[in-house]
Amino acid sequence: MTERMISCSAAICEALTEEMARDEAIFIIGEDLVAHGGIFGQFRGLPERFPGRLIDTPISESCIVGAGLGAALTGMRPLVDMHFADFVTCAMDEIVNQTAKIRYMFGGQVKVPLVIWAPDGAGLSAAAHHSQSLESWFVHTPGLKVVVPSEPADVKGLLKAAIRDDDPVIFFQHKKLFAREGPVPEGEHIVPLGKAAVKRPGGSVTILTYGSGFYMSMEAANELAGMGIEAEVIDLRTLKPLDFGTIADSIKKTNRAVVVHEACLSGGFGAEVSARINSELFDYLDAPVLRVAAKDVPIPFSPRLENFVLPKAEDVISAVRQVVYR
Amino acid sequence: MKSSVSTREMRRLYRTMVTIRKFETLAGELFAAGKIPGFIHLSIGQEASSTGVCSVLRPDDYIATTHRGHGHVIAKGGDLKKMIAELIGRKTGYCKGKGGSMHIADFSLGILGANGVVGGGFPIIIGAGLSIKLRHTDQVAVCFFGDGASNRGTFHEAMNMASIWKLPILFVCENNCYASTTPTAYACSVNNIATRAAGYNFPGVTVDGNDLLAVREAAGRAVDRARRGEGPTLLENKTYRRRGHFEGDPQKYRTQAEVAEWEKNDPLLRFASVLKKKKLLTGEMEKEIREQVDCELKEAVAFAEQSEWPNPEDALEDMFVNP
Numbered sequence: 249m250t251e252r253m254i255s256c257s258a259a260i261c262e263a264l265t266e267e268m269a270r271d272e273a274i275f276i277i278g279e280d281l282v283a284h285g286g287i288f289g290q291f292r293g294l295p296e297r298f299p300g301r302l303i304d305t306p307i308s309e310s311c312i313v314g315a316g317l318g319a320a321l322t323g324m325r326p327l328v329d330m331h332f333a334d335f336v337t338c339a340m341d342e343i344v345n346q347t348a349k350i351r352y353m354f355g356g357q358v359k360v361p362l363v364i365w366a367p368d369g370a371g372l373s374a375a376a377h378h379s380q381s382l383e384s385w386f387v388h389t390p391g392l393k394v395v396v397p398s399e400p401a402d403v404k405g406l407l408k409a410a411i412r413d414d415d416p417v418i419f420f421q422h423k424k425l426f427a428r429e430g431p432v433p434e435g436e437h438i439v440p441l442g443k444a445a446v447k448r449p450g451g452s453v454t455i456l457t458y459g460s461g462f463y464m465s466m467e468a469a470n471e472l473a474g475m476g477i478e479a480e481v482i483d484l485r486t487l488k489p490l491d492f493g494t495i496a497d498s499i500k501k502t503n504r505a506v507v508v509h510e511a512c513l514s515g516g517f518g519a520e521v522s523a524r525i526n527s528e529l530f531d532y533l534d535a536p537v538l539r540v541a542a543k544d545v546p547i548p549f550s551p552r553l554e555n556f557v558l559p560k561a562e563d564v565i566s567a568v569r570q571v572v573y574r
Numbered sequence: 575m576k577s578s579v580s581t582r583e584m585r586r587l588y589r590t591m592v593t594i595r596k597f598e599t600l601a602g603e604l605f606a607a608g609k610i611p612g613f614i615h616l617s618i619g620q621e622a623s624s625t626g627v628c629s630v631l632r633p634d635d636y637i638a639t640t641h642r643g644h645g646h647v648i649a650k651g652g653d654l655k656k657m658i659a660e661l662i663g664r665k666t667g668y669c670k671g672k673g674g675s676m677h678i679a680d681f682s683l684g685i686l687g688a689n690g691v692v693g694g695g696f697p698i699i700i701g702a703g704l705s706i707k708l709r710h711t712d713q714v715a716v717c718f719f720g721d722g723a724s725n726r727g728t729f730h731e732a733m734n735m736a737s738i739w740k741l742p743i744l745f746v747c748e749n750n751c752y753a754s755t756t757p758t759a760y761a762c763s764v765n766n767i768a769t770r771a772a773g774y775n776f777p778g779v780t781v782d783g784n785d786l787l788a789v790r791e792a793a794g795r796a797v798d799r800a801r802r803g804e805g806p807t808l809l810e811n812k813t814y815r816r817r818g819h820f821e822g823d824p825q826k827y828r829t830q831a832e833v834a835e836w837e838k839n840d841p842l843l844r845f846a847s848v849l850k851k852k853k854l855l856t857g858e859m860e861k862e863i864r865e866q867v868d869c870e871l872k873e874a875v876a877f878a879e880q881s882e883w884p885n886p887e888d889a890l891e892d893m894f895v896n897p
Contacts, residue, residue, distance in 0.1 A: 275708060303704070306738065308731035314697015315735070318715075319705040321686055321698070322636065341728075342697050345690070354679040354687060355669035356892030391893055414895035441896075489897070 257426040259400040263407040275301040278329025309338035320362040333368035348391030359414040369422035370547045379547035381511035393417040394488040398462035400430040405439025444491035450478030454498040457508040458484040468564035503534040504571040513541040535571035591621040594645040614675040617645040619816035622841035624649040626789030636684040636702045636715040638695030643688035659878035666881040693726030703741030714800045716744045722753025733774040740805035750815035755827045768810035783811025784841040
């Protein structure tokens with residue numbers, strides 16, 4: 249297998265090209281798809297390659313998600329493009345009350361092979377309505393699988409897995425990482441849902457992260473290594489179902505954990521991970537579990553304000569130093 | 575379609591209406607007896623709408639229904655045993671006791687589900703319509719909803735989308751004069767909800783929703799149009815919700831005189847009298863139909879009551895295909 253470097257954007261396109269060629273039931277629905285190739289150009293080339301299978305919609309988020317859901321219930325395998333993850337608010341009933349619950353409340357009669365693709369994240373001065381990280385809302389909604397990849401290879405492998413899954417998956421992808429490159433295997437490359445990856449081995453502390461937090465954590469880990477602190481960085485990749493086994497194996501070794509995410513602190517996914525570690529691994533801990541997250545305010549516009557609110561590698565370093573007492 | 579209703583078909587339609595009326599009456603009794611947990615919404619008085627519309631559908635056509643959806647499920651061919659079992663929370667119910675009255679579905683009959691959210695069916699029916707188009711079949715998708723739902727944003731999104739894509743959809747508004755406890759006359763900007771279709775550039779038709787044959791004829795035309803690929807129709811069946819919004823509703827928002835007035839406009843009595851005038855139904859036949867339905871319902875109740883309760887741990891199943 250050759251080690252090619254491609255971007256997260258190219259990885260999306262490659263995954264979709266391969267999957268759409270494989271299965272005619274797959275189609276993409278959302279705004280600005282055909283002429284523009286997606287609002288970020290993330291689907292460029294697909295409209296020409298798969299005519300009629302990228303469907304432009306009016307700005308009608310409820311019916312965009314509902315259209316995906318209704319099609320999934322009647323034999324298709326849609327990918328819904330949310331345009332910006334922030335706009336899930338306009339389709340919350342379709343995601344939370346309908347998509348997440350239909351299989352369960354109807355007693356398992358039907359499968360719901362639907363992917364809701366939601367570009368999220370801050371750092372682009374896009375301000376409060378175009379910058380949020382909302383994954384924890386959906387972790388708190390039984391019936392959805394929640395995926396937040398970081399590196400291009402995971403984008404490709406997880407997107408392929410999400411499309412093939414018979415359950416609804418909400419797939420968050422950070423806008424600022426679209427251009428980020430990395431090695432991506434060509435052809436069939438599947439990353440199973442619900443599997444975390446140890447991306448940097450280490451024995452001093454476990455850093456649990458996902459999405460943009462992964463890059464922040466790797467940057468921090470490299471600096472910490474200079475201080476003789478070897479952080480084990482785990483990219484959770486799927487938040488639900490959560491691969492707690494991988495987390496536990498690491499913490500049993502390091503006895504310390506820091507959870508890192510870009511979403512704001514209160515009620516964030518870090519709280520869930522921290523609670524589980526405390527209840528299931530308390531005896532292994534030599535320090536309290538710390539969380540690194542954005543401040544609890546809407547994302548502000550001006551770069552200086554935004555930068556202040558978002559977590560950074562230096563925050564990760566400081567949290568790690570607290571738990572290793574150095 | 576309109577004039578060529580066979581005698582057998584006429585009697586079958588009457589029987590469906592009787593089944594819905596008796597099912598709903600029975601559900602009310604079971605609820606009053608404390609056998610149905612939660613709350614239920616009955617469609618007594620609206621039988622012509624559910625029966626008339628579903629009578630022009632094929633088994634592979636889709637419907638999305640509402641919290642007041644028992645009649646639609648029955649008219650689309652739903653299994654009475656599984657329905658009663660679901661209403662009383664048993665394992666043999668349509669949804670193994672996970673859904674209850676407001677969440678009955680039968681995907682094998684194209685019933686994409688009742689919905690606890692008013693207006694929740696619109697986006698789903700758009701997906702069903704789009705899927706029909708993408709799969710190049712000639713199925714039709716029907717969305718039942720009430721006057722209240724026509725004020726949701728989802729209604730307007732769906733009407734627009736169905737129109738621009740010419741989806742094979744029939745929107746069926748059962749205007750029963752009340753949205754929960756709020757009179758339609760107060761909450762709607764128009765007298766006839768069907769006129770809203772004009773804003774979306776497709777036909778809107780208002781009919782006497784207690785006249786079975788009028789509903790059937792209008793629905794038949796709309797379904798034929800949809801099957802021909804000519805796009806959606808909004809059909810408004812003017813009817814009346816004779817029971818409260820939910821069983822136990824004190825109904826302070828209306829008078830008994832108003833209810834009594836509508837009882838005279840009963841869709842079953844009206845259709846029976848049409849049949850009798852045409853000599854298609856005798857008192858004897860009517861009695862026989864009622865007895866058959868009673869017997870069927872009695873069996874359904876016995877089946878449901880003899881069925882197992884779900885195990886508590888069953889609550890953890892059926893969430894994912896691949897957990």
